[in-house]
Amino acid sequence: MAVGLGLSIGTVNSVTALADTASAKAPPGRLGHRRHARPTPSVTRRTTLTFDSTGSARVGLIPRHGRAITEFADLGLRDGMTARVGHRTLRPADLVAVVTDCLITEAMSDRKAVGAEVALTHPAGYGTDELAELRGALDAVGLHHVALVAEPVAAAAWLEAAHGPLMPGLALVYDLGGASLDVTLVRVGAGRPRDPIVGVPLRSPEFGGRAFGALLAARGSGASSVAGTANDLADELRAEHARASLELVYRCLSTADVTMADVDCVLVAGGAARPPEISGVLAAELARPVVIAPDPERTIADGAALLARQTAASAEEAAAGAHRRGKGLLRSRRKLTRVASAAALSAGGVVLAFALPADGAVAGLAPFGLL
Structure with missing residues (x-):
């Protein structure tokens, strides 16, 4: 996740x-x-x-x-x-x-x-x-x-x-x-x-918080000690601070x-x-x-x-995509291997060997005999 x-x-x-x-x-x-x-x-x-x-x-x-x-x-x-x-x-x-x-x-x-x-x-x-x-x-x-x-x-x-x-x-x-x-x-x-x-x-x-605190300390020093009045003053000063x-x-x-x-x-x-x-x-x-x-x-x-x-x-x-591409490559290799095996059987005892590089492409073809 x-x-x-x-x-x-x-x-x-x-x-x-x-x-x-x-x-x-x-x-x-x-x-x-x-x-x-x-x-x-x-x-x-x-x-x-x-x-x-x-x-x-x-x-x-x-x-x-x-x-x-x-x-x-x-x-x-x-x-x-x-x-x-x-x-x-x-x-x-x-x-x-x-x-x-x-x-x-x-x-x-x-x-x-x-x-x-x-x-x-x-x-x-x-x-x-x-x-x-x-x-x-x-x-x-x-x-x-x-x-x-x-x-x-x-x-x-x-x-x-x-x-x-x-x-x-x-x-x-x-x-x-x-x-x-x-x-x-x-x-x-x-x-x-x-x-x-x-x-x-x-x-x-x-x-900001500090600037408002300084403003409140300066302007509220003479305010009444009544809680409601102090809160009202803080709200008014905060709105004034925002407008400024x-x-x-x-x-x-x-x-x-x-x-x-x-x-x-x-x-x-x-x-x-x-x-x-x-x-x-x-x-x-x-x-x-x-x-x-x-x-x-x-x-x-x-x-x-x-x-x-x-x-x-x-x-x-990206990792999942690379994993899917790797699995697809593996399936391609297995499919080519099965094709090669089928070709060997149909060639009457001659195996057609495919050289498979890392990218899964067919790089070459060479026959060799069976004992």
Whole structure:
């Protein structure tokens, strides 16, 4: 059975998701909630690293004593950062590779994940330097088989699986995470190119979970302590925060020379997008259908798992095709052998020997006598 493992390593949290063939064959509906679909398990960990005295790494721990390494996942933001572990100096890409290795090892403890194809997502704004650095770090720890996928491309794969088949068009991926907002236009549906990203992906640390927390702390300092009032203020500020983020959306559209009228849907992802005020503001202000998963923090990892599963399924189909061709060749050889035996009997004691090369074609013909 084809199995895919998807990894999304964010600045705040890292998500691991698993997809198998049953998920792909389910009827239309929400991923993980389809009538015949198996649930796709996921695990969320804090994006932190700790190392013990032997140099072994653990992901997701915040130790009471000692130091956890954090804030390394975005290679574009922490240029020049290094961490000293024993006699090793690890760059951000090396730390991401260590997290990837730990998450894969953890996932492989589940029997269903053994032998899975693996896809690791990255921000769409990474250039050739960041991608080369990340690829080199993965290869250095033996993760040559891990495929790299842009985050909005993985999100679009989830959209296709959960709500497809889609008509050819454009989806606006609005990924609101803990540390930033990423906005990207992606082509979806039949005929989409190998690189479906349109225009320039944009990222801003001015929006997201941390930015909203700072806004709430600044604006809510004089608010009443009554719980209802505090909750109302949080909802109002969250909607205001979402409306302010539309400037980044319109800038993204401008880079592709399109308008919202050209966009078929808005796909909302990221853990900070859970509150309904986010999707409500986007639907009202952008006047386009808004799609959001039951747990939007999982969307990108789920999409990466589905893409990895497709790779695994293609490999299985290729192997099955080679097996069928091999069986066909064997049948052809046996048939030619029977023909040769029949010819020997009809030749009155003279056997016609056929030389059969590996491809099963008749290479030559030579008679020889029987004693």
